[in-house]
Amino acid sequence: MRIDLVTIVVAEYDPAIEFFTGVLGFELVEDSPSLTDDGCPKRWVVVRPPGAGTGLLLARADGARQHAVVGEQVAGRVGFFLRVDDFDAAYHRMVAAGVEFVRPPRTESYGRVAVFRDVAGNRWDLLGPAN
Numbered sequence: 001m002r003i004d005l006v007t008i009v010v011a012e013y014d015p016a017i018e019f020f021t022g023v024l025g026f027e028l029v030e031d032s033p034s035l036t037d038d039g040c041p042k043r044w045v046v047v048r049p050p051g052a053g054t055g056l057l058l059a060r061a062d063g064a065r066q067h068a069v070v071g072e073q074v075a076g077r078v079g080f081f082l083r084v085d086d087f088d089a090a091y092h093r094m095v096a097a098g099v100e101f102v103r104p105p106r107t108e109s110y111g112r113v114a115v116f117r118d119v120a121g122n123r124w125d126l127l128g129p130a131n
Contacts, residue, residue, distance in 0.1 A: 007057045010120045011070050013043050016058045019119035020047040023097045029055055036062060071121025078115055080124040087112040087128025
């Protein structure tokens with residue numbers, strides 16, 4: 001048993017794809033046309049960190065209820081965790097790309113950590129080994 005996908009509700013597909021692939025370096029695994037339950041067009045968009053098993057399904061918000069959760073899927077908490085081998089390189093690359101960090105890097109017992117927001121506004125921990 002394994003978790004295959006986790007959904008992130010986004011305002012629009014293309015800016016989310018650009019953020020996850022162009023800024024974070026994820027791979028675009030799938031971008032296929034699809035239909036909502038009521039027959040409206042949508043896309044099935046999956047991104048995944050290189051070599052990772054679990055991916056993200058980027059789902060465009062459909063309707064007021066879904067638009068209300070864009071960026072607030074975990075009620076303002078850190079809900080996603082991105083582990084990297086070279087924390088400093090990843091952090092500096094992300095800062096240069098304009099990623100918003102809401103907490104600066106710090107060292108904890110489990111390693112280096114900094115909190116950033118994704119394109120939708122969700123909070124993530126960038127995690128790396130202790131120096």
